[in-house]
Structures are given as C-alpha cells and as structure tokens.
Amino acid sequence: MSWKRERYESHEGAVGVLLADGTEPGPVSFDMGSGTYFHESTDWWVYTGELRRPTATSMRGRCACGWRGEREFPIDWAKVDRADLAAFDVSGPQRDWEVHLDEVEARSVPLPLDVADLLKRLHKRLDELVDDHPLTVLRAVGELETTVDSFALVAARYVSGEKDGAVPRVAAALGTTEKAAGTLLRRYRYLDF
Template identity: 50%
Template sequence: MWEPDGAEGHVGKVGVLLEDGTVPGPVYIDAGSGAYVPRFTDWWYYDGVNRRPLADRMRAVCACGWVGEGTYPLDWKRVPDREPHRYDTSGPEGDWQRHTREIAAAAVPLPEDVARLISRIRERLDAIEDTDPLTALRIVGALDAVVETDGPYATRIATRRHTDEEIAAALGATEKALAARLRRYDPRRY
C-alpha cells in the first residue's frame, strides 16, 4: 500500500485485471482449520496457482474508489518467488501519485505564513526529537492544546456551512478520513 502525502485517506495499491479485462474478486485461502477463511486482494495472490485467478495486467487503485486508466503488463516469470514486493510496480504507483497530487492541489491552500510556521515547527522538531525528546513532547503538547481548543469550534462552523463532501474535498481527504478527523476534533458531534 502507498501512503499519501497531503491527500489524507487516499491510500493506494496495485490492482489487477484478468485477461478478459475483468476485476477479480478476493482470493480465499483455506488454512484447513476453523470456520474462518482469510481473504486477500494483494496483487501477487492472482498468480494462477492452486486455481487462483491469473492476473494479466496491473493498475493503480485508491481507497477513495479511484481507478487508474493506465494498465501495465504483469510478467509472472519476472516476479521474484517469495519476494513479490521487489517486482516493478512503478507504473501504477506513478499513476496513483498523480491522482493524490491532483487531490492535494484541489484542496484549500494553507495561508503562506501558516505553511511557513508549520514547516519551521517540523524542522525544529526533527532537529531536537532525538537529542531533547522532552522538549519535543512539550512542543507537541502545545500544538495539541491549539487543536483541542480550536478544533471543535472550526468543526462546528465548517459543518454548519458545508457538506461533508465539500469539507473532504477542501481538506484533500476521503470522507471516511474526514469523519475520523472531525470525530477527533469534536467527539460530541460525532
């Protein structure tokens, strides 16, 4: 899975297509004991072994439901045994990165002075967290206090004026990630 930067909740991964262009369902692997049979959707399970579907192509998919238009051939002879993560998935990953950049670009921009302040705080934390962790925790605590004080108010005002879909787009987040964030800011509301 690929974790986004600036597009909260837009987690990406490699999806697969069968030779006929269909998207296969999950792969179930019976461990032989108990009623629970685990299911998997990682691309390397679609290798055609033990009656599993055989993927022909890969593409990017995102937790938000977005699916990359580009498809890339999947050469199973080049997928390293027991190390499928070493196979080149840069094509789908690049498509997903473009998707998350578009999401982040469509988000409401931070005011420049605030962006600079946040950047300076991050730099300062990076510089001291290993050598002075107590001061780093004190800084993080001060930031938490700001969120604790202003988060509920900002949440109430924003949710009165905008739909969850509008707020999610403005923050560059999925609606699921937005709900978790707003619940953290104002637990009484959610």
C-alpha cells in the same frame, strides 16, 4: 506492497489487477489449516490462476479511496519471479497513483505561506529538541494540542453548520475520503474542554 504519501493516509495505493473480461476480482482466500479463519489478500501476485485462483491479465493503480487507474499494464506471468516479486516492474501503476495523489493534493486547500513556514520551522525545532529535551517536546505538544482543539472546534462547527455538502467539501479541501472527513468533523465538533 503499498504506496503511501505523508498527510494522505486515506489514499494508500497499491497494484490492482484485472481479469481477461475487464473485471476486478475479489480477494483471494487462503485456508491456513483447521479453524474458521481464512486469510484474504488482494496483492497482485496472488492472481496467478493456480489453485483455482482467478488469473489476472493486467494491472493498474488503485487507491484506498476507491480510485482506479485508467491505464492497464499487461502481466507476463513467465517474467514474475516468486522469489523476488519486487523485481517485477510495477512502476506504471505506481506513477498513475502518484498522479492521482498530485491531483488530490492540488484540489486541497493550500496553507497560507506564513502558516506553512511556521509549521515547518516548528517541526524542525521539535526535531532538534526531542533527543536531548523530550520533556520540553512533550510540553510543547501539550500546548499545541490545546491550541488545535480550540480552533478545530470552532472551524468544525462553522463547516458543519452547512446542512448539505459539508462532508464532501471537507474531504476535497483536505485531500481525504468522505469517511475520514466525517470522522474528523465529528471528533472536532464534540470536543469537551
């Protein structure tokens, strides 16, 4: 089970676990039979202590960006129904992750209201057209891609001209990870027309 928020794909959230000593365990490996492939999982419910797996004593929110929630929530394994894992209350870690995403979003660069409104209206209009006029939507998307490419190239080159700190600054401004920001800058900086 993971949590996602639109426009923040690099911030996928999930339940993380802690052992009794306060450490976060590594992935649990599952031998699926003969062969060299071992499935790995970091799902909270695999840390039961059974079959020589580590025993998680508490859970917290975690994010793909590396963030970990400060609050810990105890796990009572007697109350975990293996047949219905979704019934176990993980709302505390999820709320902490949502607060983390709210903070990421608050630090990101706001869009001017007129641009945000224009994008919202464009999205709505394309949604109205897509079922009956898919070719029109494809034409509009092509026009948008041309516009995006030309402005993204200029903006990425301006930002990349800053020797130090461009990638961390872009990551914070866009609400993404440094890895994703670096990929975005490289993609837009070297567009060929």
